[in-house]
Amino acid sequence: ILSNIYDEYFGFTQKETEALLDEYDRADKMEIMKEWYNGYRFGNAEVYNPWSVLNFLDALRENAGALPMPYWANTSSNDIVKSLVERADISVKGELEHLIDGGAIEKPVHEDITYDSIYGSDDNLWNFLFFTGYLKLVDRRLQAETEYILMAIPNIEVKHIFKGTIRNWFTEEIEKKDLGKFFTAIERGNVRYMEEELSACLQETISFYDYAENYYHGFLTGLLKTQNKYRVISNQESGLGRPDIIMKSASIRGLAIIMELKVADDFSEMEAGCIQALNQIETRKYSMELEMEGYKDIIKYGICFYKKECMVLKI
Known part of the structure; x- marks a missing residue:
């Protein structure tokens, strides 16, 4: 058949x-x-x-x-998708985010592409992805002597390939990144450096979760787990609720850190989001379990995100 x-x-x-x-x-x-x-x-x-x-x-x-x-x-290594992700500049990252969000992008057709020329340009990579089934035809038009095709991801299976490749790439990039100063900033309460570093890391990522809170939660947890000085705990019951992230040293004489995350609908609402997060830490007594364990030195952070921007406040 x-x-x-x-x-x-x-x-x-x-x-x-x-x-x-x-x-x-x-x-x-x-x-x-x-x-x-x-x-x-x-x-x-x-x-x-x-x-x-x-x-x-x-x-x-x-x-x-x-x-x-x-x-x-x-059935394959999907190296062509990996190559596009690894080579992606800010423009290509935006196009990938748009595709994964269900959008379409337009590119000129190069039907004479050979395997040796795939990596000659981003357009060649996009064309090869189209010809090999990673993208589908939505529409086409002719301008002068050049044909342009509007392309989109065809289905969930292929979207799974793009998402998996991006996750693996980001994990590899984070493992190579020196985050020593970032963790020092967390310990010393340097909120300006924290928000600058988090914003910079977000700018480097390719996001595909529509900037929902669980996206930022996974992003931040992934960063924090690259160190081995603190145990990182997510959404564990404490006090009258479940704080987003807790970091605690092995010894109760060391430092414990509580982080509550919020997502703003507008850049101007980020400070209010941080304050809301800090109020939540206090009203729901998120430090109760840590205090009962014997921790004396506890830092509390309210962190708010808006797209690829971050703001941090502490108490």
């Missing part, structure tokens, strides 16, 4: 995918199949990734509750 379809479309059409799901009595999985593996176009046909469809069908045949997986993503 696969070889016959592949000769015509290089993938499964909507009707063919529906028929396969019906055959295995899994028609209720059509929407998941579409979100994860659809989105490619060959001529006038919109098709599904055949490798991923067959693998997911095989999993569903064995278990009706099977979850979709990035099957195609696991």
Whole structure:
């Protein structure tokens, strides 16, 4: 079946995918199949990734509750995506964020690209991502003698590749970064240096969580865990609630640090966000458990983020 379809479309059409799901009595999985593996176009046909469809069908045949997986993503090293991420300047980072957020970008077509010329320019990389299925065609236009294509990420499976590559890249970059002065600033209460360093790190990242609080929580926790002087604890019950982050030294004679995070809707609201965070630390008695353990030296930080900017206040 696969070889016959592949000769015509290089993938499964909507009707063919529906028929396969019906055959295995899994028609209720059509929407998941579409979100994860659809989105490619060959001529006038919109098709599904055949490798991923067959693998997911095989999993569903064995278990009706099977979850979709990035099957195609696991068949290669995805080095081309990694190269784009590693080379990304501020413009390319913005384009990647836009794509992961569901947007589209326009690039000139270079159909004569060879493997040796992939890394010659960012445009070559974008074109190669398009020709190899990491991006799909949304629209095209001709300007003078140059064809431009509007491209987007085709489905959740491919988005998973981009997100995973970005996570790995950021982890590697953080491990290489010297954060000694940043941790010294935390210990000494140097809020200006803290917010400058956090803002600088955010500028270097490629974000894909729409700047929600859990994005900043993961970002900051990742930074803090690169040191081995303090134990970093997230969302553990203390006092009358769960502080976002607690850092505490192995010895109760050492320092303990409480960090509460907020996200502002506007740059002008960042200071109010910090004050709200500090008030929350106090009213919910987040230092209670630390004090009961015997810690005397406790620093409390209210940290507010707005996009890739950070403000820090302390008490």
